[in-house]
Amino acid sequence: MEYRFPKDFLWGAATSSYQVEGNNYNDWVEWEHVNSARLAAEAAKRHANAHMRIPEYILNNYPNPLQPENYISGRVCDHYNRFKEDFDIAKQIGHNAHRFSIEWSRVEPEEGKFDEKEIEHYQQVIAALCERGLEPFVTLWHWTVPIWFRDKGGWLNKDAPKYFERYVTIISRSLNYRHIKFWITINEPNVFASNSFLKGVWPPRYKNIFKYFKVLKNLAKAHKKSYEIIKKENPTAQVGISKNNIYFENIPFADYFWNKYFLNKIKSQQDFIGLNYYFHSRLFGNRNEDVTDMGWEIYPEGIYYVLRGLKKYNLPIYVTENGLADIKDEKRGKFIKDHLKWIHKVISESVDVRGYLYWSLLDNFEWDKGFWPRFGLVEIDYETLERKIRPSAYEYAKICKSNILEI
Numbered sequence: 001m002e003y004r005f006p007k008d009f010l011w012g013a014a015t016s017s018y019q020v021e022g023n024n025y026n027d028w029v030e031w032e033h034v035n036s037a038r039l040a041a042e043a044a045k046r047h048a049n050a051h052m053r054i055p056e057y058i059l060n061n062y063p064n065p066l067q068p069e070n071y072i073s074g075r076v077c078d079h080y081n082r083f084k085e086d087f088d089i090a091k092q093i094g095h096n097a098h099r100f101s102i103e104w105s106r107v108e109p110e111e112g113k114f115d116e117k118e119i120e121h122y123q124q125v126i127a128a129l130c131e132r133g134l135e136p137f138v139t140l141w142h143w144t145v146p147i148w149f150r151d152k153g154g155w156l157n158k159d160a161p162k163y164f165e166r167y168v169t170i171i172s173r174s175l176n177y178r179h180i181k182f183w184i185t186i187n188e189p190n191v192f193a194s195n196s197f198l199k200g201v202w203p204p205r206y207k208n209i210f211k212y213f214k215v216l217k218n219l220a221k222a223h224k225k226s227y228e229i230i231k232k233e234n235p236t237a238q239v240g241i242s243k244n245n246i247y248f249e250n251i252p253f254a255d256y257f258w259n260k261y262f263l264n265k266i267k268s269q270q271d272f273i274g275l276n277y278y279f280h281s282r283l284f285g286n287r288n289e290d291v292t293d294m295g296w297e298i299y300p301e302g303i304y305y306v307l308r309g310l311k312k313y314n315l316p317i318y319v320t321e322n323g324l325a326d327i328k329d330e331k332r333g334k335f336i337k338d339h340l341k342w343i344h345k346v347i348s349e350s351v352d353v354r355g356y357l358y359w360s361l362l363d364n365f366e367w368d369k370g371f372w373p374r375f376g377l378v379e380i381d382y383e384t385l386e387r388k389i390r391p392s393a394y395e396y397a398k399i400c401k402s403n404i405l406e407i
């Protein structure tokens with residue numbers, strides 16, 4: 001069976017600064033150092049439980065969840081220095097778009113002092129993408145913040161949106177806007193706010209529903225203002241957010257609060273919706289017939305329902321993330337194809353999906369889980385930093401190059 005995608009469909013992958021660049025200095029880097037031993041000990045405790053054993057094929061790799069160094073990002077993939085090599089690979093495997101993020105803590109390491117050299121670095125990143133025919137999707141904020149911002153209370157500070165606006169003003173002026181059509185102001189506001197302020201698992205580890213809503217409010221404010229700033233600089237820019245939406249099977253309450261609440265808040269200040277799709281949730285438990293290395297259920301059909309749920313916003317949609325941890329690369333090819341089949345179906349029912357960015361181009365640092373989850377189309381050997389293109393990347397390349405999915 002052949003599924004042809006619309007003309008000019010964008011194909012590619014996504015990354016974020018802290019997860020691939022290496023040698024950053026931000027709130028997460030400080031947090032890792034304080035928490036790595038605890039995270040390794042907790043993993044060991046879970047592993048001691050017969051039902052939660054970590055499989056050998058994960059433990060045989062470096063670094064693995066039982067090792068404290070698994071939780072220290074360090075040089076990660078050294079993408080900061082190797083971005084050209086990595087974009088060569090993206091081009092080679094048929095991509096025509098790429099999503100990356102700017103590291104706020106590099107650009108504004110001290111309050112109000114912007115580092116020209118770092119801005120230049122991102123100018124070079126954008127130029128390198130354009131030279132290779134990769135359409136840049138620039139994410140302005142993917143969860144990490146400068147130390148000075150954290151010390152002011154981070155996103156809980158009532159002036160947080162103002163601090164963010166200052167950064168966005170400088171960035172949108174200094175990056176060559178003619179080369180950037182797509183701007184993503186904020187990555188997954190709910191995931192950030194819930195892990196950091198409600199569940200207490202990510203820095204600053206609060207468990208407080210009022211703080212959770214306060215942070216969402218400030219993020220929405222920051223987005224709206226950034227939208228205006230970028231549009232003033234370049235009225236033709238397309239500005240949106242990346243929103244992690246979950247397919248809640250018959251759970252309308254959760255669907256509203258998780259999927260729609262934030263999007264409704266910024267409704268009139270977005271030109272597209274970036275969808276990050278990973279999860280499905282059933283009221284009485286998922287079947288989990290097929291799972292990723294992280295135990296996340298693989299449920300491709302869910303992307304169809306989630307995309308249908310976004311139709312009412314009447315905006316173009318780009319899938320700005322979708323992917324899985326699969327160290328053996330046994331499931332990735334099929335995973336991508338199955339999701340694309342459902343995306344194709346929703347397009348044929350006139351939902352305006354215009355692109356697909358796999359998460360991630362490279363293996364990278366998965367937040368409090370560290371290095372062991374392997375999401376990459378490209379494998380990273382963390383001892384030598386050698387890049388190896390996985391077989392699934394070639395399967396995906398065929399689709400990217402032909403604009404046709406064959407199953």
Ligand code: IFM
Nearest residue numbers: 016019188276321359366
């Ligand atoms: O690694 C993350 C990314 O930073 C945001 N979206 C989900 C990915 C996988 O958990």
